[in-house]
Amino acid sequence: MTDDRLTERERRLQTIEDERAIERMIASYGPLVDAGQSAAAARLWAADGVYDVEGWVMNNRDDVAAMVASDAHQGLIGRGAAHFLGPAVVSVAGDKAVAVCESLLVVHRDDGYTVWRAGANHFELRRIDHRWQITARVTRPLDGRAQARELLAAGVAGSPR
Amino acid sequence: MTDDRLTERERRLQTIEDERAIERMIASYGPLVDAGQSAAAARLWAADGVYDVEGWVMNNRDDVAAMVASDAHQGLIGRGAAHFLGPAVVSVAGDKAVAVCESLLVVHRDDGYTVWRAGANHFELRRIDHRWQITARVTRPLDGRAQARELLAAGVAGSPR
């Protein structure tokens, strides 16, 4: 048994832990915003992280928290909503990572639920202070326009936008 | 190379295996109940595990199996249904765990499919006889009421209800 083999194993284990930490963050986003947990949702982002979603650009944690606390978002979850994100594909390179997933926004109506949006989500992350943080998330509707498709293709390839 | 480093690695590997075992159970639930596999679905629960879903409280494996075999459930899957659970966020502490995910119940209709429910799912699990088992699952619709939001917040925080 050589140290080389153990170092190799350490690297593999660390990669899995990194990818899983990011998968967990992305899986937490929907439950957090649907619960109205503005501070915890904002903490997924870096202090100066960006969230750009269909013409609403947030530039830091406070902006993300303000979005969750906004009348628009509170009205949505007050009637009932699921920000339903699918399994993420995560690519880690050192202290940087890219992830991608699709999402559905399902909203409650008098007679049931309806799908308001299907979206493409591209995430850029960095390990900052020993914790993965979102530095940029861009979300665009899957409505036939090119940008959503470009986000998906770049995300699976592990490329920044 | 010290035993300490190897023990640390063993702990990390075990944590990943535990979380993955629970993720797999939760990912299996939809396919099992949509296939009508009542015994296999019930085996995800502990012998005296609880499943509390919108006013239907099951108190053990037999109750869960009976739900899957019920006319209500069989009618649903006889017409076509997907109990679609999203990626789970799992928190393990020793032989106990908490998990959370959102879910959609999509049902087949003459002219396509419709979303009947969007739900919040909070799971408590224990390692019993070397196998993770659900001791309590509570599911509530995301219809604006507080309980679903409380389940989501507790679940992401890794807290029991």
Add this chain to the structure above:
Amino acid sequence: MTDDRLTERERRLQTIEDERAIERMIASYGPLVDAGQSAAAARLWAADGVYDVEGWVMNNRDDVAAMVASDAHQGLIGRGAAHFLGPAVVSVAGDKAVAVCESLLVVHRDDGYTVWRAGANHFELRRIDHRWQITARVTRPLDGRAQARELLAAGVAGSPR
């Protein structure tokens, strides 16, 4: 510290990596086909891999690429569509594997989005040239007929069809 313990750890780590590689492939499928990435989507399959979806049988990578490039598929993503696959349950045995998940096909309409299909997806995979590749995928709608339910039951059990 004996080599035996390290070999056991190597086996456990390898199992996690194998399962995760397959989970990643399945999580990539939707983003790739919704982005119109025909070559990358086809590369998920083995050279002679099969994709059998509701009466459309593809028998190799070229067939899969042709499906993504087809007028039918391009029309779908040109209007906006999400091939939304849920978390997969993966069972690996040496160089073979079986996986299963449910899926939603969500399409864009003038007034929002609608769920066109809910499906059962059964995958058989092989490790070929050190890379997991799909040798057969069968997708059937969850519309009450038996075949979708059989695919789900076999998939969770880790059995080929």
